[in-house]
Amino acid sequence: MDDQTDQTRKPRADAVRNRERVLEAAKLVFNAGGSEASLEAVAKRAGVGIGTLYRHFPTREALFEAVYRREVEQLSELAEQLKNAKDPVEALRRWLRSGVEFVATKKGMMAALALAVQSGSELHAFSFERLTKAIGSLLDRAVAAGEMRADINPEDLLRAFFGMCYVHDQPGWQATALRLLDVFVDGLRVQAAMKARPRAIAKPGKKVAKQKR
Amino acid sequence: MDDQTDQTRKPRADAVRNRERVLEAAKLVFNAGGSEASLEAVAKRAGVGIGTLYRHFPTREALFEAVYRREVEQLSELAEQLKNAKDPVEALRRWLRSGVEFVATKKGMMAALALAVQSGSELHAFSFERLTKAIGSLLDRAVAAGEMRADINPEDLLRAFFGMCYVHDQPGWQATALRLLDVFVDGLRVQAAMKARPRAIAKPGKKVAKQKR
DNA sequence: TGTTAAGCGGAGGCCGCCTCCGTATCTTCG
DNA sequence: CGAAGATACGGAGGCGGCCTCCGCTTAACA
Secondary structure (H helix, E strand, O other): OOOOOOOOOOOOHHHHHHHHHHHHHHHHHHHHHHHOHHHHHHHHEEEEEEEHHHHHHHOHHHHHHHHHHHHHHHOOOOOOHHHHOOOOOHHHHHHHHHHHHHHHOOOOHHHHHHHHHOOOOOOHHHHHHHHHHHHHHHHHHHOOOEEEEOOOOOOOHHHHHHHHOOOOOOHHHHHHHHHHHHHHHHHHHHHHHHHHEEEEHHOOHHHHHOOOO | OOOOOOOOOOOOOOHHHHHHHHHHHHHHHHHHHOOOOHHHHHOOOOOOOOHHHHHHHHOHHHHHHHHHHHHHHHHHHHHHOOOOOOHHHHHHHHHHHHHHHHHEEEOOOHHHHHHHHOOOOOHHHHHHHOOOOOOHHHHHHHHHHOOOOOOOOOHHHHHHHHHHHOOOOOOOHHHHHHHHHHHHHHHHHHHHHHOOOOOHHHHHHHHHHHOOO
């Protein structure tokens, strides 16, 4: 009555219910069994036929995206909050660390991030845009404050973050990821870059111009 | 006559030949089609049965390792050479950049590296040890010269490297990887870390102690 | 309650992984 | 050289996952 702009039928109750069931099952299965769990297993767990699963989520990726949408949104909102922090570099660091925790908690999260990062899959739009924007806002502030080098774009950072978390099923991966991210953030500071290679920073327009952004 | 310590039979000629054929075919197929090409395709290209392939290389990983052994060795030797360079930090940077080129040239190289990095697969020994040692030697020199922070171990660096290259089939990945690696190396410098978070460096024994190394 | 279209589900085709074993081929030794 | 025995070959076949397709079911609407 309220959100039906067209004179379309009301969606069938069983369809809605099944969609929800599949999502729930997928969440359980992915978080437990990692990202390459079989979709048949998800369907079985949801108590629906494999055909139903595929109708609601035509691709594996679509299912991932749906399952981890909420998490991506949370990360995005966290960035929003951190924008008000005093130290912009520290804010970015904090966000990245939170990202590590997210990955640690939800085993399937990496698959969702992979989706966002790899951009091959046509409809990676949602997560990519959300996360890129989140990072971008933190990055911009740090750059504007003159605390960070300007030749790294949000996509780069997202990819680096993903890369550092890549080994997320190694024993000590979490500590490793945090250490690596610290190093990376340190490297992002303007002072670091200037000390290391003064010329690289001196003419910032040159190297950057060649990228797509 | 020379390399047979036991009184074992001479290996059969056809076996040797087939092994070589499979390796050759695998190289072609992996470099072209990426890392998840079907092993049946490799067998067909080599003109051998699938059974033969599996006898020589019981797992997909074993085949990867065999195919990219030479490349890993080259990278390792490059590190050896770079040890004589003047600036140890620059030497490390150079090595990492060379790594990117390797990945760019041989498409299947990433799979071999994944194998080395992930340590799950029992026999990842060779590549892992080789690359870890290579990085370690470069790292140690830089640390000894007081130019780099001491709380990053070779495994960490290898993983970071791998992570930065992860998106190796994106359009502009190479430039991205190089940029990210630059940032990372800058972050490794002692000055960067001290400027950023003086206390983290002041007592180096604390945080590091908890790792396995 | 009847009509109708949206939705269900699983059989089945395809493909890749991997094993197993009957057959072919090579090495060795007399 | 020829026979015997060891070694390797190769592909059929079982398994399991991916995905599609279509006859049947069932909810929505009048």
